[in-house]
Amino acid sequence: MELDEIAAIFFLECDEGLAAIETHLAVYDRDDSDPETINTIFRAVHSIKGGAGAFGHERLQHFAHHYETVLDGLRNNKFSADKQVRAILFAAFDLLTDHVLAAKGERDVPDDARVLEQLDAVAEGRLSSADDAAAPAPAAPEPDENGFVVQAVDLGALFDEPADSGPAPWKVVFRPEQRALDNGQEPSLLVAELCQMGGKLIAVDHESLPALDAIAADESYLGWTLELPADLDRDEILGVFDFISPASTVIVERSGEPAAADTPAEADEAGFVVTPVSLDDFDIPAAAPAAAPAPELKPTPAAPAAPAAKAAPAAPAAGPSPTIRVELDKLDRLVNLVGELVITQAMLAQRLSESGIPTLDELSDLDHLTRELQDSAMSIRAQPVKSVFSRVPRIIRELESETGKRVRLEVEGEMTEVDKTVVERIGEPLTHMIRNAVDHGLEKPEDRVAAGKNPEGVVRLAAEHRSGRIVISVTDDGRGINTAKVREKAIERGIITADQQLSEEELENLIFAPGFSTAATVSNISGRGVGMDVVRKNVQALGGRILIANRPGQGSTFSLTLPLTLAILDGMIVTVGGQTYVIPLTHIVESLRPQPSDIHHLGPDAMVLNVRGNYLPVHTIGRLLSVPGARAQPTEAVLVVVETDAGRAVLMVDDIQDQRQVVVKSLEANYQPVAGITGATILGDGRVALILDVEGLVARHNQIGGDFEMLAA
Incomplete structure (x- = not known):
């Protein structure tokens, strides 16, 4: 496997790790009672650090090391995660993400000095707090009547044996296996990482180094002995070797500690054998390699499996299903x-x-x-849309800080599955909708109390399958959309004229107009009038629709209706004039040939169909799409009842030919967007048929008040 391929896998693992960190940080911020949450975050940061060291991304490795030090302290209860510490954890996550992007070459290396100082302050207990400020400083000794400061000193202590200066430094012997370079590993980078941790190289074992003409560039011949600071944790040192082969030799002990007698060697959780032997048993040259040659270090075999079998057998864990990465x-x-x-x-x-x-x-x-x-x-x-929903708690947390509002997020249906293309492209629209709900929808705590509401606002994010489509909704319990204010702002910005009459629904939809905003001032959150316009464009590009349900004084709901798949669908083949079209089967309720008494005309062009007591508007496809030769009389045509987000409606076509699966081909990618058409397909006889955008046809007809010719234009 090429090194570039291995690096690509590392960055994929980084992306997965960052997603896991973001998800579990949000959980930890709400409830830190489950230790597995912080353990998961720690493992993800630790894996990123280890891979960064293996590929020479020193800045990423350095930052991740400081980040995991704080996480390690939290999981070992060395200090607690108060509000200030949690804010630092989130800021560190942002910088870790930036460092990964910099390692990919997608941005410049970020300035991390400030956050590194904060991480070190947390790890070393130097964060200022109210308790620290309140603690009285020790009183300084006062001088006597002659001006001298007299202090009681225990003279006996001056002549006692010196106190124990603490644990001895660590000594590490590292001898990679000969084929260590096969999988893109670089042992010298691990040695460099140990030196960055404060290690000092004592000796290099080159006994296995062959003659110059026998050296293979892809084999490892050297071993190293280092001394590391005593305050490092043993697991922290072993973490450097997470990604090397278990056949390599790794010996970690404190200088001068005797080996434990008759203790069988056991492999640790990473698969390495850590043997508590005395380094004094090795004849290691102190300085020059001209001294007596050091003995060959051989991999220490793991203990037989028999002793481990004596332990009580644990129930087999139902772990995650095996997975394999495949290029998109x-x-x-x-x-x-x-x-x-x-x-x-x-x-x-x-x-x-x-x-x-x-x-x-x-x-x-x-x-x-x-x-x-x-x-x-x-x-x-x-x-699952969970990968997109997992970002929302973080967005809510930032908005709370910026707006001073209190928000409770409720999530439902996060395991609802959709096509990967949809998942990738709904992130930005969803972000704008959440920001809009908090900034424009929810009131300030004091305003909510005055209105008889809970000071904490609620934003509900939900996903569900409905009629072969996915519906993602964002609901808030705020003030709702003030259509009078929307109209005033639209006139002010020249979007509509003062004498233009619009329905409540049309006024609500003005918030999607380019350049529209009701914000009084421009801020980091809103005010430039691009947010909701982006939402509509992105959703329409996916073949979806966005609807608003407004409840003045009680809140509003924005619903995105998107296709489950963008590749293949079941459709009904119909003809209109000399053209063939496909109506997606997920929209169709029934089809029928009406009796004359079922049709009621409303003017020269508009008509409704009486379907068992319900009067549904009839949309003539021939007129909507300007198809010549289409049948004009409904009693001579076929009427197809369809279900849309705007309610039921009727499409009038000439005939129904067949029902079958069709492959969706994008018109936008191969030609250009066409109003009322969502794509094209190739039929069994080789003809090209256009796929009708049922939602768009019905919605467009409702907006123009029945003027069919406008759509065709």
Whole structure:
């Protein structure tokens, strides 16, 4: 494996580690009672540090080392995590993320001096607090009548044996195995890391070094002996060797400590054998290598497994399922191939049908296998929205600090799975919606109390599957949208004219207009009028819609409706005029041929359909998309009842041809965006059919008040 590939894997692990740190920091901030939370954070930082050392990213390694020192103190209860310490943990996480980005080459190396000083102050107990300020300083001795300061001194102590000066320094013997360089490891970097921890190189064992012409560039021949400060923790030293082969020799002991007799060597949790032997047993040259050669250091074999078997057998833990990393490009190619297989299967079925050959059992089996293969391929791309939701507690925490508001976050449905593309692209819209809910939606604590509410506002984030789509909603219990103020600001910014009449729904949707903002001043949170505009554009680019449910004085809900998959869907093939279209099956409720008595005209162009006592608006696809030759009389056409976020509606088409799976091809990527169309597909007979954007057609018709020609324009 090439070194670049190994480095890419390291950065993937860094991204996973950072995601785990962010998630568990939010949990730890709310409740620090579970020790496993801080242990998980510590392990993630420790892994990043170890990998950074192996690849020579010294600044990242140095910062991670200071970060994990504080985390280690917290998990060992050396100090408590008060509000100030937790703020430092979050600031350190931000800088750790910046250091990883710098190691990737995506940004400059950040200035971490201030946060490093804060981390050191936490680790060394130097953080100032109210208790420290209140503690009285020791009284200085007062001079006597002659001006001399007389202090009682125990003279006997001056002649006693010197007190124990503390534990002896650590001595470390490190001898990597000969093939240590095979997997991209660099033992000399580990030695350099030990020196950065205050270590001093005592000797280098070069006994195994062959003649110059026999040296192999990919083999390791040297061993090192170092002395490290006594105040370091043994586990901290061993952590440097987390990523080396267990066949390497690692001996860690305090200088002068005798070896424990008859103690079987056991492998530690990292797989290394740490043997408490005396380094005095090794004839290590003090300075020059001309002294007597040091004995060859051989890997210490682990103890037999028999003694460990005497312990009570633990119940097998149901750990996570084994996983494998796959490049996204390879997965995309698989999905595309499955899509082509779906098209080929449709073409085969079409040819057999046109030839008059009866349906074969094997063809039905192929249809089932193709659908199962497609479902499996889609499930591989599916990811829970938890990876996006995990960022929200951090955003809420920052907004509380900036706005002075108190917010309680409620999360529901975070394990709801959607396509990876959707997960990657909803992060920014979701961030803007959360910031909008806290900054514009929730009131100040004193205003909430005056309105009879709890001083702590509630923001609820939820995800659910609904009719073959995913709905992500952000709800707050704040003041709601003040449409009068929205109208006033829209007129002020020239978005609408003063004499323009708009419905409540249209006024609410003005907040998505470019440049619109109700903020009185520009701040780090809002005021420039780009946030909600970005939300709408990003959601529409995914083929989704955003709806507002406003409750003045009680709060509002913003709902994102997005497709579950962007690759393959079930659709109904319909014709309008000479064109073929696809209506996504997830929208369809029923189809029917109406009786004349079921149709009621509302003017020259608008009409409604009576469906068992419910009057639904009829949208004529021929007029909406300016299709020549489309049927104009509903009694001669087919009416398809569809379910949308705006309610039920009716689409009028000429005929229904078939129902089958279709592969979605992006119009935006291959041509340009088209109003009312969400994509295209290739049918079994090779024709291209456009996929109708049902939500867009119905929503657009509602906005323009029935003027069908505007959409076509």
